[in-house]
Amino acid sequence: xxxxxxxxxxxxxxxxxxxxxxxxxxxxxxxxxxxxxxxxxxxxxxxxxxxxxxxxxxxxxxxxxxxxxxxxxxxxxxxxxxxxxxxxxxxxxxxxxxxxxxxxxxxxxxxxxxxxxxxxxxxxxxxxxxxxxxxxxxxxxxxxxxxxxxxxxxxxxxxxxxxxxxxxxxxxxxxxxxxxxxxxxxxxxxxxxxxxxxxxxxxxxxxxxxxxxxxxxxxxxxxxxxxxxxxxxxxxxxxxxxxxxxxxxxxxxxxxxxxxxxxxxxxxxxxxxxxxxxxxxxxxxxxxxxxxxxxxxxxxxxxxxxxxxxxxxxxxxxxxxxxxxxxxxxxxxxxxxxxxxxxxxxxxxxxxxxxxxxxxxxxxxxxxxxxxxxxxxxxxxxxxxxxxxxxxxxxxxxxxxxxxxxxxxxxxxxxxxxxxxxxxxxxxxxxxxxxxxxxxxxxxxxxxxxxxxxxxxxxxxxxxxxxxxxxxxxxxxxxxxxxxxxxxxxxxxxxxxxxxxxxxx
Amino acid sequence: xxxxxxxxxxxxxxxxxxxxxxxxxxxxxxxxxxxxxxxxxxxxxxxxxxxxxxxxxxxxxxxxxxxxxxxxxxxxxxxxxxxxxxxxxxxxxxxxxxxxxxxxxxxxxxxxxxxxxxxxxxxxxxxxxxxxxxxxxxxxxxxxxxxxxxxxxxxxxxxxxxxxxxxxxxxxxxxxxxxxxxxxxxxxxxxxxxxxxxxxxxxxxxxxxxxxxxxxxxxxxxxxxxxxxxxxxxxxxxxxxxxxxxxxxxxxxxxxxxxxxxxxxxxxxxxxxxxxxxxxxxxxxxxxxxxxxxxxxxxxxxxxxxxxxxxxxxxxxxxxxxxxxxxxxxxxxxxxxxxxxxx
Numbered sequence: 001x002x003x004x005x006x007x008x009x010x011x012x013x014x015x016x017x018x019x020x021x022x023x024x025x026x027x028x029x030x031x032x033x034x035x036x037x038x039x040x041x042x043x044x045x046x047x048x049x050x051x052x053x054x055x056x057x058x059x060x061x062x063x064x065x066x067x068x069x070x071x072x073x074x075x076x077x078x079x080x081x082x083x084x085x086x087x088x089x090x091x092x093x094x095x096x097x098x099x100x101x102x103x104x105x106x107x108x109x110x111x112x113x114x115x116x117x118x119x120x121x122x123x124x125x126x127x128x129x130x131x132x133x134x135x136x137x138x139x140x141x142x143x144x145x146x147x148x149x150x151x152x153x154x155x156x157x158x159x160x161x162x163x164x165x166x167x168x169x170x171x172x173x174x175x176x177x178x179x180x181x182x183x184x185x186x187x188x189x190x191x192x193x194x195x196x197x198x199x200x201x202x203x204x205x206x207x208x209x210x211x212x213x214x215x216x217x218x219x220x221x222x223x224x225x226x227x228x229x230x231x232x233x234x235x236x237x238x239x240x241x242x243x244x245x246x247x248x249x250x251x252x253x254x255x256x257x258x259x260x261x262x263x264x265x266x267x268x269x270x271x272x273x274x275x276x277x278x279x280x281x282x283x284x285x286x287x288x289x290x291x292x293x294x295x296x297x298x299x300x301x302x303x304x305x306x307x308x309x310x311x312x313x314x315x316x317x318x319x320x321x322x323x324x325x326x327x328x329x330x331x332x333x334x335x336x337x338x339x340x341x342x343x344x345x346x347x348x349x350x351x352x353x354x355x356x357x358x359x360x361x362x363x364x365x366x367x368x369x370x371x372x373x374x375x376x377x378x379x380x381x382x383x384x385x386x387x388x389x390x391x392x393x394x395x396x397x398x399x400x401x402x403x404x405x406x407x408x409x410x411x412x413x414x415x416x417x418x419x420x421x422x423x424x425x426x427x428x429x430x431x432x433x434x435x436x437x438x439x440x441x442x443x444x445x446x447x448x449x450x451x452x453x454x455x456x457x458x459x460x461x462x463x464x465x466x467x468x469x470x471x472x473x474x475x476x477x478x479x480x481x482x483x484x485x486x487x488x489x490x491x492x493x494x495x496x497x498x499x500x501x502x503x504x505x
Numbered sequence: 506x507x508x509x510x511x512x513x514x515x516x517x518x519x520x521x522x523x524x525x526x527x528x529x530x531x532x533x534x535x536x537x538x539x540x541x542x543x544x545x546x547x548x549x550x551x552x553x554x555x556x557x558x559x560x561x562x563x564x565x566x567x568x569x570x571x572x573x574x575x576x577x578x579x580x581x582x583x584x585x586x587x588x589x590x591x592x593x594x595x596x597x598x599x600x601x602x603x604x605x606x607x608x609x610x611x612x613x614x615x616x617x618x619x620x621x622x623x624x625x626x627x628x629x630x631x632x633x634x635x636x637x638x639x640x641x642x643x644x645x646x647x648x649x650x651x652x653x654x655x656x657x658x659x660x661x662x663x664x665x666x667x668x669x670x671x672x673x674x675x676x677x678x679x680x681x682x683x684x685x686x687x688x689x690x691x692x693x694x695x696x697x698x699x700x701x702x703x704x705x706x707x708x709x710x711x712x713x714x715x716x717x718x719x720x721x722x723x724x725x726x727x728x729x730x731x732x733x734x735x736x737x738x739x740x741x742x743x744x745x746x747x748x749x750x751x752x753x754x755x756x757x758x759x760x761x762x763x764x765x766x767x768x769x770x771x772x773x774x775x776x777x778x779x780x781x782x783x784x785x786x787x788x789x790x791x792x793x794x795x796x797x798x799x800x801x802x803x804x805x806x807x808x809x810x811x812x813x814x815x816x817x818x819x820x821x822x823x824x825x826x827x828x829x830x831x832x833x834x835x836x837x838x839x840x841x842x843x844x845x846x847x848x
Contacts, residue, residue, distance in 0.1 A: 310721055334723035348721055351714035353781050358710065362722045365707045372704055414722070 004031045005067065006165050006196040007052065007083075012061035014047055014220075021047040023220040024061065029165065029196045029213075034187060036199045036211035036228070039240055040433035044220040045200045046088070049167045052198075053085045054078035076105070084163030086155050088170040088200075088431070094143035099123040101142055102157045126156040129189075131182050147174040147344075148296040155186070166190065167198040172206060173431050176295045176459050177494060184210055202433060203460070204233055216240055240434060251438075252445040252466070256485060259285040259469060263321070265453045266338075266422050268307060271316030276302040277477040280316070284422065284455060287448045291468035292457040294497050298474040300457045301343055304424040307455075308340040309333045320422070334363060339415030343426040343457070345404070349411045352400035356392050357381035359399045359410050363418045384413035388443060405436025412443060423447065426457045441467060461490045475499045534787045537775060537823055541794050548801040555804060562683060566751075568796035569689040570595065570744045571763060575770040575788045576696040577737030581641075582771050583700070584733045585713035585780025586634065589645040591741045591767045592760030593652035594626045598745030600656050603665040603755030612669040620742045626652055627738020631731040649764060656757045665755045675751030685747045692740065696785040709733060713780025769816070770795060773823040794819060 007029045014022040022044040029035045037045050050056045052063065054072025062069055065081060072078045075085075092101045099119050108118040123138040130152050142150060151174050158166055168187075172180045180203075187197060187210060199211060207214065208228065215225040216239040223239050266284040271277065277299035284290050292300040306313040309327035318325055320336045327333045330340070342348035351359055361377045381395040388409040392402055399410055408428060415423060425444070429437045444467060448454060458464050464471050465488045472482045473496035480502045483492065495501045548555045574591045581588045598619050605615035626648070633644045677684040700706040711719040712729045720726050741760075749755040774791030776783025795816060802812040 308721070329723075329725065330721055331723040331725055340721055342718075342721055348715075348717045351711055351718055351781065353777075354710060354714050358707065362707065362711055362719075362724075365704050366723045368704055370703055370705070372702055372707060374702070 005029070006031055006065070008064040009048075009052070010062045010064070012048070012051060012058050012063065014044075014051060014056060015059050016047075020220045022051065022058075022217075023222070025217065025220075025222040027215055027222075027225065029198060031164075031194045031196055032191050033213060034191055034197045034199055034211045035213045035215065036201070036207040037215045037217065038200070038204070038207070038236060039217035039223075040435055043217040043240070045217055046169055047220075048217070049085060049169055049198065049200065052078070052167065053083060079105075079161055079163075082162070082164035084158040084161060084166040086158045086166070086168045086171050088173060092142045092150055092154060092157070095141065097139045097141050098127070098136055098145075098153055098156075099138040101153060102126065102160045104157075106161055122160065123156070126159055127153075129159070130156055130186060146297045148176065148179050151175060152179065152182075155183070159190075163195065165196040165198075167200070169200050170202060170431065171199075172201055172203055174296065174459075176497075177461070178295055178498065180206065202431075202437075204236055207236075208233075237434065251442060254287075254445050254449050256469070259288050262286045262288070264319075265321055266307075266455075267317075267319040267322075268303075269317045269319075271303065271306060271313045271318070273302060273306055273311070273313045275477075277306075277474070280474075280479050282472055282479065282482065284453045285469075286453055287451050288470070289444070289448055289454045289456055289468045291464035291471040292455065292474060293461065293464055293471050293493050294474035296459060298497070299477040300474050301426050303474070304340060304426055304455060304457060305342075307333070308338060308424055310340070331366070334366065334418065337419065337421040338424065339363070339418060339420040339422070340424040341408075341411050341415065341426060341428060343430065345407055345411065345430075350399050350407055353398055355396045356385065356390070356399050356402070356410055357395040360384050360395075360413045360417065363414050367418060380417055384410075384417060388413055388416075389439065403436070405432045405439065408432060408436070408440060409443075412440075416447075420452060422453050422455070424455045424457075427459065428456070429458070429460065429463060437463075461493055464493070465490065473497050475502075534775060534784060534790055537773060537787060537790050537794065540819075540822070541790050541797065544794060544797050544801070548797065548804070552801075552804045555801065558681065560800065560804075562681065562686065564793075564796045564800045565686040565689070566683045567799060568792040569683075569685040570748055570760075571766050571770050571795065572689045572789060572792040573692050573744045573747070574737070574741050574763065574767045575774070575792055576692050576785055577733075577740035578767045578771050579696070579774065579776055579783050579785055579788045580700065580709055580733040581737050582768075582776045582778060583713045583780060583783040584709045584729060585716065586641040586730065586733065587645065587768070587778065588627075588630060588734065588737050589642065589764050589768070590626070590630060590649040590652055591737060592763035593649045593656065594623055594738055594741035595745040595748065595760030595763060596757055597626065597652045597656040597659070598623050598742035599749040599759050600659050600665060600745075600755045600757055601742075602671070602746050603667040603749050604659055606667050606669050606671065607665055612671045616671060616746060619746055620739055623738040623740070623742020623745070624735050625738070626741070627735040628731065630738070631734035634734070635727045635730050653757075653761065660755075660757065662757055664757070667749055667753060667755060671746070672750045672753060675747045675749065676753070685751065688743070688747065692743075693785055693789050696788075700785050705729070705732070710781055713782075715781070766795065769820055773820060775823075791823070794823075 005028055009025060009027045011024045011026060012022055013024050025048060039045050047056065051058050054075045054077055102123055103119050108115045108122065120138045124133060127133040127136055132149060132152050136145060136149055136153065142153065145153065151171060155171060171183055175183060190197060201207065211228050213225065214228050214231050216223045216236065218240060262285040264283045265286050269281050271280040280303055282290065294300050302311065305311045307318060307327065309329045309332055312328050318327055325332065325336055346352060357377060360381045364380065365372060385392060385395060390406050390409045392406060399407060402410065428440050432440065444454060456464065456468060470482055470484055471488065471493060473480050473493060475497060481496045554560055574595065578588055578591060601622050602615050602619040605618060606612050630645055630648055633639045634641050673684060675685055679687065700709065708724050708729050711722065711724055712726050716726055748759050770791040771783065771788050773794055774784065774787030776787065798815055798819065799812060
């Protein structure tokens with residue numbers, strides 16, 4: 001890290017109708033500096049980055065690039081001076097291959113034609129730099145990639161124009177620990193080369209040891225900036241949420257007990273789906289939370305979707321409370337009082353343009369007779385919104401206007417109304433801020449006290465360790481171990497998840 | 506958490522105070538209803554005969570075919586599909602009933618067979634779309650030709666006369682109100698109730714809103730699609746019967762201009778071609794706007810070509826009105842887009 005300033009923001013403000021998204025923020029990023037920007041959802045991090053990237057014009061304040069005041073009209077101008085950005089939401093085109101996605105907008109050309117050879121070799125170099133060269137080929141079509149691979153291709157895309165300054169917007173949200181390590185290695189390499197880096201994440205433990213400087217935003221306001229050495233976990237969280245988080249996270253109330261004598265509500269035997277998972281067996285007790293750990297692509301989500309009947313398994317048995325059930329469609333599992341909260345909220349969970357009320361009632365609608373009861377639907381929605389503290393202006397509000405955490409609560413409410421006995425929960429806190437996460441933990445905790453059993457897939461080990469009674473670990477489509485609570489440790493789970501340990505289960 | 510409760514209670518009080526007008530304004534159909542009203546008042550001022558009973562009935566009778574088919578089309582479009590073959594099914598059914606009655610089949614049985622043919626046409630569309638996973642646009646573009654071709658084949662392209670008690674359907678009236686208009690209002694009412702008050706209606710919105718989420722909510726997406734395409738098939742057959750019995754003659758080209766007019770009525774009525782949005786009341790208003798335009802231009806003795814141009818303009822305006830009416834929401838959308846980006 002040198003003292004040569006790359007990017008400097010002075011009193012930058014941005015107003016959106018009804019909200020001050022960014023309020024007089026000052027930030028300075030030097031060459032070779034990793035600058036972490038932290039804050040809850042809605043704190044203004046993405047807006048700030050989008051201003052630097054030329055996506056939004058600022059309403060007030062000045063931007064200096066290498067000491068000269070600049071104003072970008074669009075992201076292309078920002079890219080031309082050497083600014084790159086890795087977007088949080090996938091901005092890749094699913095039907096194009098990897099190389100075209102990476103070089104879209106700046107294809108290497110040979111006269112009028114795209115120089116395919118250069119494009120391909122450059123793509124290979126980039127993929128190798130990201131250590132995914134043997135998994136992802138330049139001509140792989142993007143929709144065949146896993147979420148994590150897509151994220152890494154997104155990073156390759158940002159690196160392809162050799163930026164001097166690069167912004168990462170929650171790059172690890174869909175990555176597992178292994179891939180996160182790769183990313184951190186990449187960032188260190190970039191730092192060595194003198195690239196200035198902005199790093200936004202919700203996973204606080206990543207920034208210690210990586211970032212040089214920390215800036216914390218809250219409600220669009222600049223709360224504090226300083227060298228990382230002046231911060232620790234608690235301090236960061238305190239500044240971010242403006243209140244102590246611990247009380248919330250550890251406000252969990254359920255009693256840890258030996259559940260092996262309790263009723264088995266779900267028993268899965270030798271569940272197999274070709275190319276995804278093999279001979280997966282486990283059982284789930286009443287009121288238990290069974291976690292599923294593993295790397296992205298280990299087959300955990302696929303197991304949940306197979307149990308639920310969304311993509312049914314090829315073979316194997318599923319017993320619900322002792323009765324063998326053949327689940328070929330989600331309708332059957334919903335009638336067996338199973339619910340699924342899917343990983344990709346917007347893609348698989350929400351009816352974005354429909355109201356909160358319609359989104360909450362969709363499952364109970366299907367279970368009721370021919371006509372809907374409008375009064376009941378309204379009551380359902382109002383009670384759910386109140387119970388889970390969903391922040392929405394009205395139950396008639398389109399669900400797309402809610403924040404991620406509140407959308408997740410809407411999906412939770414949907415299933416809770418159907419009084420499930422088993423909930424399959426896939427990455428419930430993906431892309432959700434610290435405060436909302438804690439609320440989701442509390443809800444999950446509360447559900448099991450009420451006797452609901454939960455299968456929880458999560459890529460965040462602390463989350464699994466906090467919530468689960470047992471953790472099942474999958475590796476390459478196989479179940480390699482089930483740990484009891486007293487055996488929990490991040491290191492042990494990771495050794496199983498990376499295939500170093502294995503036991504019969 | 507106290508904040509959210511506070512917001513909720515405020516919202517509740519706010520809603521209690523809302524009166525009829527603000528409720529009406531917040532309805533999705535308000536924009537196009539206003540457009541229809543302005544159009545009617547303008548025409549009524551220019552030509553007072555516009556509001557005469559005979560003329561109003563003329564306008565209504567003029568929109569029955571498009572109106573009835575558009576109710577079915579609305580279900581298909583809200584469920585995220587599209588049916589381009591409606592006019593062809595209408596032509597085929599219209600010929601079928603005349604052909605059967607002409608051949609000496611009992612008129613009531615002919616009617617049932619014709620409705621069944623419409624059902625089968627719709628079912629076949631759904632079969633290709635659901636089971637073979639063909640794109641709905643392409644599928645119904647193809648069956649539009651197939652069904653129209655069958656209509657020509659049936660009679661070698663010749664019109665067929667029909668004369669039986671069935672002619673009452675298209676030609677009769679009760680206290681001066683054409684029977685076909687009564688049928689249309691009945692279909693609109695039934696469609697509205699089916700769409701807004703039944704579980705099936707909610708499923709249609711869910712399927713069009715997000716097919717994967719619908720499946721994950723326990724909805725049989727395929728079944729819902731079969732039902733909507735079959736509904737539109739039966740309604741097209743009904744339109745065919747009305748058209749034939751109204752004229753007393755079955756014309757194989759009767760429906761060929763209807764395919765796109767039906768979709769236009771649904772779109773003017775506020776439905777989104779992306780699915781998940783739309784209403785039956787809107788469809789009726791959409792069809793009415795088209796009918797009033799046609800009628801008004803005749804009354805004012807404007808050229809038919811100007812009428813076509815104005816219909817095109819109306820379609821664009823309808824979409825614009827929808828955007829303007831949602832303007833408040835657009836800002837909300839932008840803000841929440843940002844909030845989503847910040848996630």
